[in-house]
Amino acid sequence: GDGAFVPAVVIGTGYGAAVSALRLGEAGIPTLMLEMGQLWNKPADDGNIFCGMLKPDRRSSWFKSRTEAPLGSFLWLDVINRNIDPYAGVLDKVHFDEMSVYVGRGVGGGSLVNGGMAVVPKRSYFEEVLPRVDAAQMYDRYFPRANSMLKVNHIDKGWFEDTEWYKYARVSREQAGKAGLSTTFVPNVYDFDHMRREADGTAPKSALAGEVIYGNNHGKQSLDKTYLAAALGTGKVTIETLHQVKAIRRQPDGSYVLSVVQSDADGKTIAQKEIGCRHLFLGAGSLGSTELLVRARDTGTLPELNAEVGAGWGPNGNIMTGRANHVWNPTGAHQSSIPALGIDDWDNPAAPVFAEIAPMPAGLETWVSLYLAITKNPERGTFVYDKATDRAKLRWTRDQNTPAVNAAKSLFDRINKANTTMYRYDLFGSQLKNFSDDFSYHPLGGCVLGKATDLYGRVAGYQNLYVMDGALVPGSIGVNPFVTITALAERNIERIIAEDVKAA
Numbered sequence: 090g091d092g093a094f095v096p097a098v099v100i101g102t103g104y105g106a107a108v109s110a111l112r113l114g115e116a117g118i119p120t121l122m123l124e125m126g127q128l129w130n131k132p133a134d135d136g137n138i139f140c141g142m143l144k145p146d147r148r149s150s151w152f153k154s155r156t157e158a159p160l161g162s163f164l165w166l167d168v169i170n171r172n173i174d175p176y177a178g179v180l181d182k183v184h185f186d187e188m189s190v191y192v193g194r195g196v197g198g199g200s201l202v203n204g205g206m207a208v209v210p211k212r213s214y215f216e217e218v219l220p221r222v223d224a225a226q227m228y229d230r231y232f233p234r235a236n237s238m239l240k241v242n243h244i245d246k247g248w249f250e251d252t253e254w255y256k257y258a259r260v261s262r263e264q265a266g267k268a269g270l271s272t273t274f275v276p277n278v279y280d281f282d283h284m285r286r287e288a289d290g291t292a293p294k295s296a297l298a299g300e301v302i303y304g305n306n307h308g309k310q311s312l313d314k315t316y317l318a319a320a321l322g323t324g325k326v327t328i329e330t331l332h333q334v335k336a337i338r339r340q341p342d343g344s345y346v347l348s349v350v351q352s353d354a355d356g357k358t359i360a361q362k363e364i365g366c367r368h369l370f371l372g373a374g375s376l377g378s379t380e381l382l383v384r385a386r387d388t389g390t391l392p393e394l395n396a397e398v399g400a401g402w403g404p405n406g407n408i409m410t411g412r413a414n415h416v417w418n419p420t421g422a423h424q425s426s427i428p429a430l431g432i433d434d435w436d437n438p439a440a441p442v443f444a445e446i447a448p449m450p451a452g453l454e455t456w457v458s459l460y461l462a463i464t465k466n467p468e469r470g471t472f473v474y475d476k477a478t479d480r481a482k483l484r485w486t487r488d489q490n491t492p493a494v495n496a497a498k499s500l501f502d503r504i505n506k507a508n509t510t511m512y513r514y515d516l517f518g519s520q521l522k523n524f525s526d527d528f529s530y531h532p533l534g535g536c537v538l539g540k541a542t543d544l545y546g547r548v549a550g551y552q553n554l555y556v557m558d559g560a561l562v563p564g565s566i567g568v569n570p571f572v573t574i575t576a577l578a579e580r581n582i583e584r585i586i587a588e589d590v591k592a593a
């Protein structure tokens with residue numbers, strides 16, 4: 090409540106935040122988590138917590154009057170999106186001038202809406218991206234810890250080869266093979282045993298009912314079921330939902346005060362609060378944490394923040410594309426929404442690409458093969474404070490995505506050539522377009538490790554202030570990022586608790 094003081098506050102409830110809260114709670118530190126989204130644990134009138142992908146309602150989106158699905162069209166028809174009432178739904182698409190970013194909103198952050206793909210980066214690339222982090226420690230200790238805490242599991246290969254639900258992935262694998270490209274199985278936090286029971290008809294369908302970007306009603310081991318459940322289990326951690334942190338300032342005694350707005354699920358303000366704390370952990374994600382610090386620096390509430398705050402942002406080289414298959418090569422009306430294979434061409438020196446074979450769970454045959462390519466794009470964006478709107482704006486131009494599009498194009502041109510197939514041009518909006526170059530699922534950077542912070546996430550210029558999330562990763566990691574974010578947070582919080590928090 091008003092004037093409240095707690096030893097530790099964690100902003101957000103995504104990966105970096107959840108790791109921080111669990112380890113603080115285990116160390117006996119009373120910790121308050123502030124999350125702007127809702128707790129997703131109560132079924133609505135239809136008996137489900139989340140809405141499905143094919144008939145989205147207000148639960149799908151964060152204060153939009155129309156859904157904004159990544160595939161906006163099919164045969165150029167706007168058949169995918171729906172008008173909805175503005176509401177504190179689970180998926181947000183944040184629009185900047187020339188780039189949009191999808192993020193999760195709710196207790197669990199991105200884990201509520203993401204594809205669950207749990208990939209450890211290639212060690213050589215991790216060393217290239219974060220050369221000052223001890224890779225041996227990461228690969229021996231923190232990546233295994235993250236995988237086990239996140240309940241990462243592997244698909245049964247025999248079942249994969251048999252089931253109609255992954256025909257789309259087998260078709261893409263064969264076509265990649267014809268181009269001399271190899272695929273790899275991708276681990277996931279979705280419970281693959283549950284998925285098999287869905288296929289057998291002995292468990293309610295979620296992945297096999299097209300659920301993913303608006304939440305999974307079953308099967309997904311999201312953070313609310315792993316790290317956050319364990320954090321609450323320490324008895325030291327509490328979570329306040331529909332609480333958005335707006336501003337951070339520092340008291341003369343070195344403690345922090347947060348200005349927080351509490352709303353209801355329709356967006357009406359219920360209360361304005363000031364919450365004080367000794368240790369402040371930012372886990373609001375690349376966009377959220379960076380915006381809070383850019384605002385604090387440029388409005389003068391934390392003037393010592395350095396010029397690296399806001400810099401080094403990247404979309405992890407994300408490019409989506411779709412291919413049209415021949416009629417004799419159907420991809421299946423039944424597709425699991427949880428991807429299981431990736432085309433791994435990361436060691437290609439000219440244009441490294443790791444491309445997930447993505448589903449198109451339309452419930453009918455589309456002959457589409459869909460991909461999310463992760464490429465290596467050296468371009469970076471910068472967040473700057475905009476006084477008029479009190480928001481952080483992203484300086485990033487569309488043409489900065491040209492290296493990523495070119496890398497994706499070189500790989501999929503090869504596949505098309507080997508299979509005499511073509512791109513689909515009707516999936517990404519009203520114009521002819523075969524590559525999405527204007528949105529990302531993987532925002533990374535803005536408060537880069539070793540630049541805006543020290544090598545453990547301690548924010549430069551201030552004591553007891555930490556960045557714990559995707560903002561630390563400098564714009565690219567070569568694979569889906571949440572395992573890296575989790576493992577880095579495990580590494581950093583261990584050091585911070587030992588040296589800063591316990592000692593205090």
Ligand code: FDA
Pocket residue numbers: 100101102103104105106123124125126191192193194195196197198199200202203204205206207208302332333334335372373374375377378381530531532557558559560568569570571572574
């Ligand atoms: P994250 O974004 O998870 O959490 C931040 C939290 O802070 C949110 O809950 C937000 O509401 C809250 N917040 C923000 N500002 C706040 C404020 N001012 N006050 C209070 N709360 C605030 N990755 C992967 O590895 N495998 C995958 O398969 C996928 N697939 C995928 C699909 C889709 C649709 C999306 C959107 C994303 C993915 N990702 C993914 C990306 C992955 O989800 C992402 O990298 C992580 O969730 C980022 O974790 P963080 O801890 O950085 O923040």
